[in-house]
Every structure is written in structure tokens, then in C-alpha cells.
Amino acid sequence: MKVVATYNIKGGVGKTSAAVNLAALAAADGLRTLLWDLDPQGAASFLFRVRPKVRGGGRKLVRGRSDITEVLRGTDVEGLDLLPSDFSYRHMDLVLDESGKPIQRLRKVLAPLGEHYDLAMLDCPPSISLVSESVFDAADTLLVPLIPSTLTLRTFEQLGEFLDEVDRRPDVLAFFSMVDRRKRLHRQVVEALPAGRGDIAAAIVPAATEVELMGVDRAPVVVRAPRSRGARAYTALWAELRERLGL
Amino acid sequence: MTLEVPTHAFALPEGVDPGALLSYLGERFEVAADPPTSVTYTVVDTADRRLGATGLDLALEGGRTGNVLVLRDGAGTPPVTGPAGRHRRWLVGHLPKGPLRERLGPVIEMRALLPLARVQVDVQALRVLNADAKTVVRMRLATHAALDTGPEPWPLTPRLEVTGVLGYPRPLARVVGVLTSEAGLVEPPSTMADEAVAASGGDPGGIRSKVRVALRRDDRTDKAAVRVLRDLAGMVEANLPGTLADYDTEFLHDLRVAVRRSRSVLRELKGAFPPDELARQRAALKWIQSITGPTRDLDVQLLDWDHLLTGVPADRHAALVPVRTLLARHRAAALRALKRELRGPAYRDAWASYRAFLDGKLGPAADRPDAKRPIAEVAGRRIRKVHARMVDMGAGIDDTSPADDLHELRKRGKELRYLLEFFGPLWPDDVVKPLVKSLKGLQDVLGTHQDREVQAGHLRELADELAGQVGGPEALLVLGVLVDQLEAEQRAARGQFAERFADFASKQQRNLVRRTFAG
Numbered sequence A: 001m002k003v004v005a006t007y008n009i010k011g012g013v014g015k016t017s018a019a020v021n022l023a024a025l026a027a028a029d030g031l032r033t034l035l036w037d038l039d040p041q042g043a044a045s046f047l048f049r050v051r052p053k054v055r056g057g058g059r060k061l062v063r064g065r066s067d068i069t070e071v072l073r074g075t076d077v078e079g080l081d082l083l084p085s086d087f088s089y090r091h092m093d094l095v096l097d098e099s100g101k102p103i104q105r106l107r108k109v110l111a112p113l114g115e116h117y118d119l120a121m122l123d124c125p126p127s128i129s130l131v132s133e134s135v136f137d138a139a140d141t142l143l144v145p146l147i148p149s150t151l152t153l154r155t156f157e158q159l160g161e162f163l164d165e166v167d168r169r170p171d172v173l174a175f176f177s178m179v180d181r182r183k184r185l186h187r188q189v190v191e192a193l194p195a196g197r198g199d200i201a202a203a204i205v206p207a208a209t210e211v212e213l214m215g216v217d218r219a220p221v222v223v224r225a226p227r228s229r230g231a232r233a234y235t236a237l238w239a240e241l242r243e244r245l246g247l
Numbered sequence B: 001m002t003l004e005v006p007t008h009a010f011a012l013p014e015g016v017d018p019g020a021l022l023s024y025l026g027e028r029f030e031v032a033a034d035p036p037t038s039v040t041y042t043v044v045d046t047a048d049r050r051l052g053a054t055g056l057d058l059a060l061e062g063g064r065t066g067n068v069l070v071l072r073d074g075a076g077t078p079p080v081t082g083p084a085g086r087h088r089r090w091l092v093g094h095l096p097k098g099p100l101r102e103r104l105g106p107v108i109e110m111r112a113l114l115p116l117a118r119v120q121v122d123v124q125a126l127r128v129l130n131a132d133a134k135t136v137v138r139m140r141l142a143t144h145a146a147l148d149t150g151p152e153p154w155p156l157t158p159r160l161e162v163t164g165v166l167g168y169p170r171p172l173a174r175v176v177g178v179l180t181s182e183a184g185l186v187e188p189p190s191t192m193a194d195e196a197v198a199a200s201g202g203d204p205g206g207i208r209s210k211v212r213v214a215l216r217r218d219d220r221t222d223k224a225a226v227r228v229l230r231d232l233a234g235m236v237e238a239n240l241p242g243t244l245a246d247y248d249t250e251f252l253h254d255l256r257v258a259v260r261r262s263r264s265v266l267r268e269l270k271g272a273f274p275p276d277e278l279a280r281q282r283a284a285l286k287w288i289q290s291i292t293g294p295t296r297d298l299d300v301q302l303l304d305w306d307h308l309l310t311g312v313p314a315d316r317h318a319a320l321v322p323v324r325t326l327l328a329r330h331r332a333a334a335l336r337a338l339k340r341e342l343r344g345p346a347y348r349d350a351w352a353s354y355r356a357f358l359d360g361k362l363g364p365a366a367d368r369p370d371a372k373r374p375i376a377e378v379a380g381r382r383i384r385k386v387h388a389r390m391v392d393m394g395a396g397i398d399d400t401s402p403a404d405d406l407h408e409l410r411k412r413g414k415e416l417r418y419l420l421e422f423f424g425p426l427w428p429d430d431v432v433k434p435l436v437k438s439l440k441g442l443q444d445v446l447g448t449h450q451d452r453e454v455q456a457g458h459l460r461e462l463a464d465e466l467a468g469q470v471g472g473p474e475a476l477l478v479l480g481v482l483v484d485q486l487e488a489e490q491r492a493a494r495g496q497f498a499e500r501f502a503d504f505a506s507k508q509q510r511n512l513v514r515r516t517f518a519g
Helices: A015-028 A043-047 A057-062 A087-098 A102-113 A130-138 A152-164 A184-192 A229-245 B018-028 B099-108 B169-182 B192-199 B221-245 B249-268 B275-303 B305-309 B314-343 B345-359 B375-395 B403-426 B429-467 B472-504 B507-516
Strands: A002-006 A033-037 A080-083 A119-123 A141-146 A171-179 A200-206 B007-011 B031-033 B037-045 B057-063 B066-072 B080-083 B114-129 B135-146 B159-164
Touching (some): A002 A229, A015 A043, A015 A119, A015 A141, A015 A171, A015 A229, A033 A043, A102 A119, A102 A130, A141 A152, A152 A171, A200 A229, B007 B169, B018 B031, B018 B114, B018 B135, B037 B192, B080 B099, B114 B192, B135 B169, B135 B192, B159 B169, B221 B249, B221 B345, B221 B375, B249 B375, B249 B403, B275 B345, B305 B472, B314 B345, B314 B472, B375 B403, B403 B429, B403 B472, B429 B472
Parallel strands (some): A002 A141, A033 A080, A033 A119, A141 A171
Antiparallel strands (some): B007 B159, B031 B114, B037 B057, B057 B066, B066 B080, B114 B135, B135 B159
């Protein structure tokens, strides 16, 4: 099972949209896919109309005291299951800290799922904390959405420097997210990027109404409007990611 | 850890309109209907239906980028797919590397996957929603028709498949409850693949290699023998097209086994048949066995090739390529000769005459002393005699005996094995089963001994021809290693002989055989 985590230290950059749409595309390609909504805000769970049943289930799960199969939920996308968000993920740092070997914890929770899934997509909360370190440890690839701005590349490089110090460094793939071609700055940043950089995807996800409407439709844009600009961008990004993962 | 989601299949009773069922479901549940689809697919399985027997369902379907093979296991796990490529049949090596090959390889082994039936299916997918408008149960109402069965598609039983969604067991239970207790739907009597294969003129169980004839102890021997022989003749006929098309090696193998078993019945129950006609038919079957032999011998050699290589250091494998090429060339030539024979008038006449013999009158019983005797008496006598003969022969075998002695014993063993297979059910299981088991143990050793003898002989014969090939001299050197390995395996088999034989010929076993098959 390959593990991909969508991550950015900042919120509102398109992490959940990417996680949800890429997971749906993976499932449509026949890969047995799991989406783990690690964000206490639970946007991914909301999008899939899944209500977490038991408060505190996530806490038990991370501590290894509950049966993961009881928390998994099938989604409206065939082949895609969801590990829903739980409000207790708010205190995940504390929970991890209380468990032995906190950094390896998420990898350990995921391990028994390996025989059931080809791909696990982790939708992470925005922060840099014990949770992110545990995510870095569990992930094969870190997928980083970047909104074009003057500091974008600098922040991305800082992430790289941080990752150089972790024990198990994941592969990193960034992509431009919520790109608005009408904004000069967006165009400049995207165009200024040296061609052929291996760690930034060629696919660019636009700032598009249909992507924003996901919260209203409560369905991935690749399912609801597969021919839209947004859906085509995720499809191109998925093709790059899939090749990178060797799936 | 299990994550399987249950699937329930229901057959729509005759006369129930699929549309009416949809309205019925709509009245009871919040149901969303997806746009209807219609596809044509091909049921794919081995000739002996190995996939069907293990609950797997393989279909050839049209995909966006060409045909794909889709494997479903009926347990609710997502299907495994892979590009089908351009093949008229799929051996393991033709399947795309990855999950599809990994799942199918161990099941099909050396058999080819073949298109067995074409089906058109109209599907109405439905989803039962909960209060959040989330899918909690999936349903597929499928109306199938077998194609290529005549001028019109042949309608098959419409089905409703109900699949749960992980984490939502209660809605599934509710839907299944309504469908079974309220609507009275029942599970379909057979799988869709079985139904389609049957509608297309095939046997849903696949081509059998086991005789299935129910006999009674007091059946007349001639009648019982003919029933067994007709069943076997059916297997020869069923395997002939696949042999000629060379789909896989097992068509020829099963054809040969059926012929060998037929010869065995004719020999062991010879007193039930008119002597002259019997001699003629036995000669005809012997001829069929002889023309099919060379190809099968080379098949064994090639099927065993990977095993043989295990005894050769990996860096020497390349040197053996010319050997394998030569074997493949010989096999192709042998197959050409075999096809010529099987398509020629001699075979056609011989088989027609044999069929007429089985289907016609056998003549006055006066010429056939065992004809009217109960089969249990005649077969029991033969089982006892062949067992006693094997005990005598085996007792005379020691480490210095020629390989031929072991081969002769093995041939007798086959006779006994077939007698027990066809007529064993007339006696209690607790006697027959242990006897079959000890016999099998012995035959395995004798089989390995003989196969290695033949294989080593074949390889030695290749030496001259090989010397003139590119890379031949190097191959010759490594060929020696192969022959050594075969001889070592033959010696090992021989080393096991005494123990296996002692088990087979134990005093207890001998007494049991004498008592049980006393006639």
C-alpha cells in the first residue's frame, strides 16, 4: 500500500480538495483506496456525507485500542473507503505524545490496512507539529498544494529543509493550487518556475467555481463535473502522482 | 482483519417485470437511480471451469483503451482489472504482470483462459440513500441475454444484486429483509456465468476429467462397462477441438488419459465383449495413444523446464536456451504431425468404428462369459487379482532391478487405480479410500522414476543435434548437469520405493483386499 499525504503548514490552500479528488480518481482507476480524514474540521468526511459515530473513536484508534475496521466507512465512490474525522483529532498531539514512539504511531495504525488497500490518502490538518511528523513518517509521498505568492517557493524550500532532518524522508511533490490566471502575481510565479523541476507537478489546479461548489454538492468535482476545468486538472495531477508512486 | 462487504444475489421469478420491482423498491426506500447502461462482455474461464469452481468470475469487457479482463470474486471486494491484449486465449504468461496474474496464476496453472460465452447485459444501478443522502446500499438490476446462441439473443434470468457499503450493515439487512420476506425473492440457482455457458451449449461444470456414472452392484458387467466407456469417449471428443487448436497442454493430456482409461476398461473387463471386435477396438485405441504420445512427452519436458532449471546455477541458465529452443521446435513438429493424424481419415474411421461399437449391439452373450455377471463380482475379482499381481511384482524389485520392472509395476498400478476409480464406489469407502491412498503414494514414486528416465533419455538424444547449433557446445556442457539432476531425482524416487511399496503391500492391506473384493 502506498501512502500519500496532502500537507501544507497553512490552511485553505486546497489540501482537502486534492485529497478527495485524487482518492476518487484512484478508486475509479480500480485501486482499492482509503482516505483518512485527519483534520478535526472534518471537511473530507463532510464532503462524503459521513458522520463520525463515536466521539473519541479517533483517540482510541491512534492509541491502538480500537478495531479500525469498525470505524471505516464506504463512500459514494465505489472502491473508496473513508476513515472519518473525529473531533478528538483536535488533541492528537497530546494523544500521540502519550503513546510510545509517537512519530511511528500513524505508520503502525496503517500497517494492518496494507493488505486491503493499494493506496491510502491522508488529509492532514494545517500545522507543523507531532502530528505532521508522524504523517511525514507514514507517507511515501507528501503532496503539497502551493498558492502562488512571492513567498511560496521559500516556504516550500523550508519544508524541504525540515524534511531533511526527519528519519524517514518522504518523496515530495508540490503543485500549484487555486491558481487564478487573471491575477498577474499568480501568472508570474507559475511562469517563473524553472522548467523540469522534479518536485513540482506540471498539472496546475485552477481556482474554479466548480471546485468551491464541492461543499454544496457534497461530492468530488471529478465525480460531479468530470469535464470541468477543475476535474481535468486533478486528473492530470493524478496521472503524474500515479506514475511517481509506480502504481 | 476482514473488510469484505456482503453481496446478495436474487433471481427475479419468471413473470416479474423488472420495472415493477424498481417501483416497489422506490416505495420502500429512498432510492437514487443512475443512468442505465448496456454492455456486452464475454465469460472467460478455463475449459474445466477452474475459476467458476473457486467462486471467481472473469469477464472480457470493452474499455476506453481496448479490451480489459475484469476479475470479480463475488465477496464485495473491488474487481481486479488488466489489459486483455490481443490473444485468442490467455495462458499465465499472457496476463499482464500484477494483481490479475497473481490472483489467476495459481488457480489456472498450465490451463488457458478461453472465451466461453458472450453476454449482453442491461444494468440499472440503484443506490439506497440515508437521511444525509449518502449511499448506504448499492443495487444492480441486470437483465442478461446470451449472444451467439441462435438468431435471437437468449434471455437469461434477470438478477438483482445487492451490495452493502462498508460501515452500514443495518440498511443492507433492511433491504435484504424486505426483498426476501416481503417480496419473496430467492437466490439464483446458478451463477450468471454458468447460465451463460449452458445457454451457449457448453457444460457449466466444464469439461470433466472424472468419470461420473452411477452404478449398482448387480448391474450387468457389459452394460456397466459400456456406460463408463461412453462417458470416457465423451471426454475424448470434448478435448479434441482444444487439442487441435493447441489452446493448452491439458486438452491433449486429458484426451490421452480418457483413451488410456478406456483401454484399461476394455482390458480388465474383456470377458464382457466379443473377442474379435474387442481386439480390433483395443488396437485402434492403442494407435490413438501412440500418435498422441510424442507431443505429450515434449509437453512434459517443457512444463517441467522451470523445475529442471532449479538444479542449474542461475548464471548457466542462458547456456540452456538452445536446448529449450530445440525442445520447442521438436514439440511444434510433433504437434503438426499429431494434427495431421487427428484430422485424417484413419482417425475419423477408427473413432467412428469405436463409437459404433459402444452404441451398437455387442452380440450373443454366449461369446462373452462375463457379460451378464454382476459388475461387483467381475470388477471385484479384477481388483483382487491386479492387487495380488502388483504385490508379487513389487516383491521382486530390489536396488538392482532394471527400470523396466518399475515401469511395468506402474502400468499395473494404473490399471488398479482406474478399476478403483470407476467401480470403487460399489464397496465401502473405509476400505477403498486407504487403498487408493497407498496406491497413489506408490504410483507417485513410480511416476517420478519413469518420467525422469524418459526425460533424461530425451535430453541425451538431443546431444547430437545440439552440437551443430549456435551455442550448442556450451549448452551440451550444462545439459550434462540437467541429466545428472534428472538421474538424481530418479534415484531419490527409487530410494522411496521400498517404503511406499511396504505400505501398499502390507499384510493388513492384503487381507483387507482379499476379504472385501472376494466376489
